[in-house]
Amino acid sequence: MNAKVVLEKIEKIENLPTIPSILRKILGIIEDPKVSLQKISDFVASDPTLTARILKMVNSPVYGFPGRISSVNHAMLILGLNALKGLLIGVSVFEVMKKNMVGLWEHSLSSAIYARIIATRKNLSSPEEISVAALLHDIGKVILLIAFKEDYEKIIQSVMAKERFLHELENEYFGITHAEVGGFVAKKWNFPLKLTEPIMNHHRPQLSKNFELETAIVHLSNILTLSRGIGYSGDIFVNPVNVSVWNLLDFKYEDIKDIFREAEDPITSSKEIFASDE
């Protein structure tokens, strides 16, 4: 296979029979570049399952907002349109993840938690947006599972025997990695570059030119999650941290330890909140 064949199929992902209906419905709304905040809000409010999932997410320790957010409108005010769009995708791929790749949801949640903590330490203006980028960083894996289930499952299974990184094997088989596939769909869905670039480049952070710091944070969050051994992303081995990311973030030994320490409780409790139902 080559990248062109893969992207051609993904371009028409809405038409694939394997796509969950909730995701198809959401894509219909958010792909419109002129979609208003009100329209998204009305759409979410009209679907009780979706409303419940969004509120559960924003009230979970992944975000750690003080107090309780009890309406979609309130969530939107706090998060903004971009983060909410991302979150909608995030909660709607939940079922695909659960059915096809147990552990990917946990991996994604944990990465979102590390990203929020790191972004806050770096004084970024909206840690929630970076956190959503981290939540969606492996969206390309979900897309590959929807579009090429059998091939992709074989690749994932060979990671252990070959002792390789998943993205390397993807590149050899598909001519493209899940990161680039994720970046491609994020663009197609009209996500802002602030989300698209970190998703696209989380395995090659040196390629990000506009949102270097955001990409660096998502790159490191993924590595910290792998290191801590949370969930399952298809990768078994920790990926080495990119040197330019390391220099840019400029963390010392104690900082890394503090980040592990701070993330511990939110990770454990969100794991239980999301494992219990849905």
Add this chain to the structure above:
Amino acid sequence: MIKISIDKAKPGMKLAQEIINDTGMIIVPAGIELTHSLIDKLARMNIDFLYVEGKRQLPPKEEVLRELEERFKKINDPQTLLIKQALKEHFEEIYK
């Protein structure tokens, strides 16, 4: 903090997070110690889960450290090794 289902709640446990009903109202604040009558009341109000203070059981430390070594098998650069070292120390603290 641990999340438990209401049938696992015991008198003497301390609430780590407030209990909220469907309309978003706080019905029991955090810090309250559970009693028999409170647990019964919560069960009648259809509260399924609550957060109490305490630590959950951890997997054996040796197993956790062995798995950590396995995950870092392909790592030999100083930056990622520093992450590994920080994580090991983090685990030591968790198991203290």
